[in-house]
Amino acid sequence: MTGRSRTKPVRFDEALAHAIGVVSRNRAALGDSPVLIRDLYGRIRIALREEEIPEDRRKKIERLRPRLHTALGGFSPGEGSLFLFRSDVFDAASIFAADDLRPLGEAGPGVMLLDRHGDGTDWMRSPIEPATETRVPRVTLFGIKGGVGRSTALAVWAWTLAGRHGKRVLIVDLDLESPSVSHSLLGVADRPDAGVADYLVEDAVGQADDDLLRDMIGVSPLSRGLGGVIHVVPAGGGNDRDYLSKLSRAYLGFPREGKRLDFGGRVAEMVRRLEAATGAEIVLIDSRAGLHDIAAVTVTRLQATALLFAIDTHQTWSSYGVLFNHWRLYPELGRSVRQRLQMVAGMVPETLRPEYLARFRENAYELFANNLYDTEGEGTGAAEDELDGFNYGLTDDAAPHSPLPIYWRREFQDFDPVERPAAVPLDHMAAHYGEFMKQANRLVFDGGLE
16 A cells, blocks of 8 residues: 655654754754743743844744754744744743753753643742741651552551650641541541631632631540640541532632742641641641642652652552652752652561562662662762762661551551541551651651650
């Protein structure tokens, strides 16, 4: 059969590579530090930083238009819109000084990428600095996949912190799409009238006042008779008849004091206010699983220690690989996050545990070594790291890839700390969660807890 061959379309991954190739081959015409802007649809434009571009270079840029337009295919914004000159930009800082810029080393020094996103934007942004020097320790419990025992571990740890160590524990349920921990720690009569979703919609219209904050805080009945207290802020309030309508509005950013306050900034402000209202000594954050913006905020932006729950499956490591590869592509962000990460081996099976944990350790080590550990000779800039950088050996128990183990037992499937607190004996809890809690306490509290 004969006929004209079809021209293959340029795919999303290819378009950026083609644009990088054009930029790297034409730096003399494009000048210092051009910015590749990829919009919500993946279309690419090139913004030129210089205030004035000589006429001879402008002519060379004009000759590049048809070539670049063809190279980008469907990801071209149109031949006439490929280049953005600084003089044509109303707010140049929103491009050339944007927080989300990342270097494109493969295109040459100074070339940057500005990736515009819908969901996932918070994975690109830097951590939000604390409002004060002395801030409450925060811990995010996160799993790239659900069903790894994260919420149960949070409940057991909070119970022990309040009971054995007398701590004032604040739990914030930020698993907004699938709230769980607040339901397991608060009975129906204990649920406060409002929750996180209420705060976010009221905050958008300037009504997240102190009265609302008080209405968001419940006290878990597990606190009764303990030396400490477990405060719980649910995703939604006990009388919530319109939760989905609130949830659909929760992720918005809006202007405040002359600048746009994004979703992450709003959540950080909420957590800070809740810490002050409860006098919390530690904050445990239940994060949504997966790569949603909520997880981005809880893992990377709240300056929290991030416990990364996993089970040893190919699907788990492949999914974490997507996230860690992102941190590798954004090295400054990766360096700001990596010292706060710690792997947790959830649901370690009852048989062949040493072999399972050895495989887990090897897979976790490969994940960190390929993406976040420095190669030999690299340094982080910190005095104690200048020689060796941020790196650990496979068997180093102090490494972030070294798993904090939680040993699975079938009876934990029936664990209901509010309705049936005696269903799982405390000595069983200590046996299966003890090592996890001891090492987690060391991470959070200097020297650990006795």
